[in-house]
Amino acid sequence: MGVSLGGRPAGDPVKRAVVAWVIALTVGCGASRVPATLRGYDILVESTDEQSVELARAMRSAGYRVRDRVKGGSKPTAAMIHFVSREPGAHQPLWFNLRLADTRSGVVVGEATIPLDSTVRTSRARAEAVVQALAPNP
Numbered sequence: 001m002g003v004s005l006g007g008r009p010a011g012d013p014v015k016r017a018v019v020a021w022v023i024a025l026t027v028g029c030g031a032s033r034v035p036a037t038l039r040g041y042d043i044l045v046e047s048t049d050e051q052s053v054e055l056a057r058a059m060r061s062a063g064y065r066v067r068d069r070v071k072g073g074s075k076p077t078a079a080m081i082h083f084v085s086r087e088p089g090a091h092q093p094l095w096f097n098l099r100l101a102d103t104r105s106g107v108v109v110g111e112a113t114i115p116l117d118s119t120v121r122t123s124r125a126r127a128e129a130v131v132q133a134l135a136p137n138p
Contacts, residue, residue: 033062033063033132033135034062034063034064034135035110035134035135035136036136037109037110038064038078038100038109038110038134040075040076041064041065041075041076041077041078041100041102041109042065042066042067042074042075042076042077042078043056043059043064043065043066043067043077043078043080043100044066044067044068044069044070044077044078044079044080044103045059045066045067045068045080046068046069046070046079050123051082051123051126051127052080052082053123054123054124054126054127055080055082055098055127055130055131056068056080057124057127058124058127058128058130058131059080059131062131062132062134062135064131070103076102076103076104077102077103077104078100078101078102078103078109078110079100079101079103080098080099080100081098081099081100081101082096082097082098082099082130083097084096084097084116085097093115093116093117094115094116095113095114095115095116096113096114096115096116096120096126096129096130097111097112097113098110098111098112098113098130098131098133098134099111100134110134111134112130112131112133112134113130113133114126114129114130114133
């Protein structure tokens, strides 16, 4: 038993550790970077190209549930689509686009676009930047 301070009996150290763990877990879960509109969704990433692999990794690390195949009877799923685009005309910048479409209705439930510039040269950098752009700004 621990030493009491302030005239009260010392609390059980195991109970205090459990309470501290529960508080830490609650605070950690409250800081989700997943937008509210996507919290109920699994993200479907079927492709195995380098960019898709990096996008899946970045999404998992941001708290998204990612899977690699369609599974009947599962919770709502959003298929990930990514592409590069440019506005018509000379000297227009390239953009990296990410869309998440509900697999049942086809409705776009999440989207983000980032400029392809010198800060996002690698597949990993593009993935991290566009997944971060999906999240709401605090």
